[in-house]
Amino acid sequence: MNLNILVFGPQVHTISDNERTKNLQFKRIQIRExxxxxxxxxxxxxxxxxxxxxxxxxxxxxxxxxxxxxFDLIINIVESPGSITEATLIATxxxxxxxxxxxxxxxxxxxxxAQACQLAVQLGxxxxxxKYPQDIVQCHLLxxxxxxxxxxxxxxxxx
Numbered sequence: 812m813n814l815n816i817l818v819f820g821p822q823v824h825t826i827s828d829n830e831r832t833k834n835l836q837f838k839r840i841q842i843r844e845x846x847x848x849x850x851x852x853x854x855x856x857x858x859x860x861x862x863x864x865x866x867x868x869x870x871x872x873x874x875x876x877x878x879x880x881x882f883d884l885i886i887n888i889v890e891s892p893g894s895i896t897e898a899t900l901i902a903t904x905x906x907x908x909x910x911x912x913x914x915x916x917x918x919x920x921x922x923x924x925a926q927a928c929q930l931a932v933q934l935g936x937x938x939x940x941x942k943y944p945q946d947i948v949q950c951h952l953l954x955x956x957x958x959x960x961x962x963x964x965x966x967x968x969x970x
Contacts, residue, residue: 812964812967812968813849813850813851813852814851814852814883814884814960814963814964814967815851815852815854815881815882815883815884816846816851816852816853816854816882816883816884816885816886816960817853817854817855817856817878817879817882817884817885817886818839818842818843818846818853818854818855818886818887819855819856819885819886819887819888819889819893819894819897819898820835820836820838820839820886820887820888820889820890820891820894821835821836821839821888821890821891821893821894822836822855822857822891822893823836823839823840823855824857831943831944832890832891834943834944834947834948835888835890835891835947838888838947838952838953839855839888841950841953842886842952842953842956843855845953845956845957846956846957846960849960851960854882856875856878856879856897857893859874859878860874860875860878861874872896872900875897875900876900876904876907879897879900879901879907880906880907882910883910883963883967884910884911884912884959884960884963885901885907885910885911885912886911886912886914886956886959887901887911887912887913887914888914888952889913889914889915889919889924889928890915890916895924895927898913898924898927898928898931899924899927901913901927901931901936902927902928902930902931902934902936903930904934905934905935908931908932908933908934908935908936909934909935909936910963911931911936911937912936912937912938912939912955912956912959913928913931913936913937913938913939914938914939914940914941914952914955915928915938915939915940915941916940916941916942916943917940917941917942918943920940937959939955
């Protein structure tokens with residue numbers, strides 16, 4: 812059973828010169844490519860947001876709330892300002908938290924974004940930490956994503 816999957820994280824349209832950001836961007840691209848190769852419909856929210864809609868519908872935050880509701884699974888590499896905002900949005904809505912998997916560098920666990928992720932867990936989200944750079948460069952994060960996809964497929968099949 813193929814899923815509709817939304818992948819958040821550092822934007823990928825302009826690859827960063829910063830090594831860490833670049834590696835996270837490449838991981839986001841790899842996640843999309845690998846899941847598409849398995850037959851899933853995978854999108855980035857920034858490709859779906861339409862700034863040309865009339866006000867107030869042209870608000871990206873409002874649009875992303877609506878967009879997230881339409882997907883079976885939400886993957887978020889919580890790192891960039893946008894992905895932190897999206898994690899916070901997820902943490903405020905049970906229907907979004909219950910289909911979200913949030914990934915965060917374990918060295919960031921003391922901050923406010925981590926608290927948003929922990930709140931999302933209380934509403935049903937899956938929250939995993941990673942160690943940079945090994946979990947990003949050595950594909951451990953991708954393995955976790957694939958396990959979550961399999962679990963979501965199984966759950967959706969029986970609902």
